[in-house]
Amino acid sequence: MTLSSSPSPHPDRPLATLCLDRAWIDQAVQTIEADFNRSADTHLLRAPLAGGVHLYFKDESTHPTGSLKHRLARSLFLYALCNGWIGPRTPIIEASSGSTAVSEAYFARLLGLRFIAVMPRSTSAEKVAQIAFHGGETHFVEASPDVYAESARLAAELSGHYMDQFTYAERATDWRGNNNIAQSIYSQMAQEPHPEPSWIVAGAGTGGTTATLGRFIRYNRAQTRLCLADPEASVFHRHVADRAVTASADPGSIIEGIGRARCEPSFNPELIDRAIAVPDAASLAGARVASRRLGRSCGGSTGTNLFACAQVIEAMAARGQTGSVVTLLCDSGERYASTLSNPDWLAASGLDTAPYEAALEAFFDTGRFSL
Structure with missing residues (x-):
């Protein structure tokens, strides 16, 4: 009996070309994995915060390309x-x-x-x-x-x-582990006074990071809650509150990297336990205060995260709770030297960061937050 060969999935391409492409893909995957092995994990920084809640920043600015x-x-x-x-x-x-x-x-x-x-x-x-x-x-x-x-x-x-x-x-990252950002956070928290975070606070641009964090939390049966820190102009916090809202007509936020005018396919609102809308001026204030308190230059999205963390921690403190909160230092403020980090640009924008900066400075000194 003669067995017929299976049809080629690429009938218009010679087998030799397909083999060469597979060899190239093998080498490409190895090249990326080798780059991963050369890159040490990013640091988890404990912020100098007063009070009974410990605040940590996962410093993603130390990646080879400088960001999350x-x-x-x-x-x-x-x-x-x-x-x-x-x-x-x-x-x-x-x-x-x-x-x-x-x-x-x-x-x-x-x-x-x-x-x-x-x-x-x-x-x-x-x-x-x-x-x-x-x-x-x-x-x-x-x-x-x-x-x-x-x-x-x-x-x-x-x-x-x-x-x-x-x-x-949301689907390209293995959310169960494989040294993703969630697994890295929990591993680095293992020896801390409160190893399981009460809250993780993160922004969303695509929704991939919040999807990875939320799924990992559930997969490991952790009690951690996930808070979305979102620019006021973004649709994501509105979609969490009302699934029928899938777009925002507001003028766009000046905070790059997070917040979108449309609800992106990768964003999963079911994973969000709390969403906090953050004014652009508060994000800029948060970036400036975080830079001073951490001794690291921080971009605008890190400021968004800090402002949301202050509200989360205030709610914990008001209930007499202790614990830990983890957020992300997404990228360096050096990427915004001509805009967000430029005093002249800030003055021309008409955004007043002073009251937010004062409230966040008091937050670090006292562990309590109010505007």
């Missing part, structure tokens, strides 16, 4: 490689306001691939320069909502792959 998005970019590349979406000549296109693009440019260069970031023209010059430093290109749109369609169009035009962080962020 390094983890996401690595996961997205591995996900796309193992799905067979990327080959040795595939241009990579991404819709990003900055930090994800910086990290994806880094990994694209590791693999010898062309990378193009589609981003709003308002993105900080420092982030644009970092994308170029890592060999990436930038393609600007005038309005933030245009990045999605333009990325898809550009990918089709160039026969490239649209990475689409907003869709794939």
